Amino acid sequence: NAGVTQTPKFRVLKTGQSMTLLCAQDMNHEYMYWYRQDPGMGLRLIHYSVGEGTTAKGEVPDGYNVSRLKKQNFLLGLESAAPSQTSVYFCASSYRGTRSEQYFGPGTRLTVT
Amino acid sequence: DQQVKQNSPSLSVQEGRISILNCDYTNSMFDYFLWYKKYPAEGPTFLISISSIKDKNEDGRFTVFLNKSAKHLSLHIVPSQPGDSAVYFCAASRGHSGAGSYQLTFGKGTKLSVIP
Numbered sequence: 140n141a142g143v144t145q146t147p148k149f150r151v152l153k154t155g156q157s158m159t160l161l162c163a164q165d166m167n168h169e170y171m172y173w174y175r176q177d178p179g180m181g182l183r184l185i186h187y188s189v190g191e192g193t194t195a196k197g198e199v200p201d202g203y204n205v206s207r208l209k210k211q212n213f214l215l216g217l218e219s220a221a222p223s224q225t226s227v228y229f230c231a232s233s234y235r236g237t238r239s240e241q242y243f244g245p246g247t248r249l250t251v252t
Numbered sequence: 253d254q255q256v257k258q259n260s261p262s263l264s265v266q267e268g269r270i271s272i273l274n275c276d277y278t279n280s281m282f283d284y285f286l287w288y289k290k291y292p293a294e295g296p297t298f299l300i301s302i303s304s305i306k307d308k309n310e311d312g313r314f315t316v317f318l319n320k321s322a323k324h325l326s327l328h329i330v331p332s333q334p335g336d337s338a339v340y341f342c343a344a345s346r347g348h349s350g351a352g353s354y355q356l357t358f359g360k361g362t363k364l365s366v367i368p
Contacts, residue, residue, distance in 0.1 A: 143295070179261075179360060181256070181357075181358030181359050181360045181361060182296070182356075182358045183358070184355050184356070187355070197355060198355065229295050229296070231295075238301075238303065238345075240298040240301065241298070241356060243296045244295050245293070245294055245295050246294070246295050
């Protein structure tokens, strides 16, 4: 039981490049989330999904797209990376959406130069 | 506008003593609160939660207190151990359904150092 895994762990991009971050969970959770954490800041929600085939915007969605084609996977895409997207990205999943703890992956450290 | 505030960026405590981490919130719609613990280079891990219908919840060495009138919660760790050294995040959510109910709003975190 791996819990929540994220690929890759580290990545360096040049401005304007694109990439996809992959999140996978093996807990059969319905809800999945993408957060970013910047220095001295708490985690901020980018996008989330309440089930396979659904996605919704969070607090800071601009510049990102997501897809949830399979229940266990949640993809975060950057179409044209910008230095402001340098951050640590965390994926999380939960059994329910409300009053439910979220389980986090180990994070992806992304640097955009 | 920061809806969840952890005003102490850091806290140092001697091993065996009590650690008290504080959190304030401004949104009266929040009715479910969680504490997460984060080690460097790892994702946050869930520690303890409390619903607004309670004012206290205990789990072993960890107790969370909620004062709704003051919009304040605190995490007590007794006794503190060196392995407790980590960043602690307070988070809040609106428990009812509807837009925004799935979102956790996090504070900026408090770095706890437990000195042996």
